Each structure stands twice: as structure tokens, then as C-alpha cells.
Amino acid sequence: MPVVVSPMGRNEAVLRTGTFGVGASTAADWVTALAQTLGSPQLAGAMGKNGCEAVRQNFSISGLVPRLAGERRRVAGYGLLKGPCEELGPWERP
Numbered sequence: 001m002p003v004v005v006s007p008m009g010r011n012e013a014v015l016r017t018g019t020f021g022v023g024a025s026t027a028a029d030w031v032t033a034l035a036q037t038l039g040s041p042q043l044a045g046a047m048g049k050n051g052c053e054a055v056r057q058n059f060s061i062s063g064l065v066p067r068l069a070g071e072r073r074r075v076a077g078y079g080l081l082k083g084p085c086e087e088l089g090p091w092e093r094p
Contacts, residue, residue, distance in 0.1 A: 002047030004033040017058050020051030 005011045007023025015023050022033040037044050057063045 001051060002037050002044045003051065004030065004037060014054075017054045020047045020049075020054055 003021035004024050005015070005021060007015060007025060012023065015021055022029075022037065024030040024033045037047070
């Protein structure tokens with residue numbers, strides 16, 4: 001589903017993850033964005049498809065787990081995790 005949102009806070013960051021929505025700050029921006037989105041089924045469809053892909057890549061479990069695991073491995077590889085992991089080889093670290 002395409003979105004029109006106020007580009008504030010987290011909305012602004014989310015909009016930067018893909019071409020699936022429009023940020024509208026003023027009343028004129030809202031009218032223009034809604035008219036464009038509602039007036040073009042092709043644009044709305046493309047934005048909706050892009051939104052689904054952005055959610056899969058950036059906000060789903062399948063998208064987040066590999067990134068979080070990579071960060072954990074990166075931190076462990078630099079020896080920033082102290083404790084029982086230090087005695088394990090790098091292939092045995094959690």
C-alpha cells in the first residue's frame with residue numbers, strides 16, 4: 001500500500017528506505033501527494049510493491065536477523081565480548 005505521511009521523526013527515515021511513499025509537510029503537499037497517488041493506479045501499484053520489498057528487507061525477521069548476526073560476529077571478532085567466549089575459537093563463538 002502506498003503511503004503519504006508527515007516526514008517527521010521515524011517517518012522520514014522510513015521513507016528513505018525505498019520509493020513507496022511521499023512525505024507531505026503542508027496542506028498543499030498533502031493534496032498533491034494524495035491526488036497523484038489516487039490518480040495513478042500504476043504509481044500506487046509500484047509504490048505498494050516497493051513498500052512490501054522495503055518491509056521485507058528492513059523490518060522483517062528474515063531481513064533483520066542476518067544483519068544483527070553480522071554485527072554480533074563483528075563485535076565478537078574484535079574481542080569486545082569478554083567472558084567465556086574468549087576461550088572459544090572464532091568458529092565456536094555464539
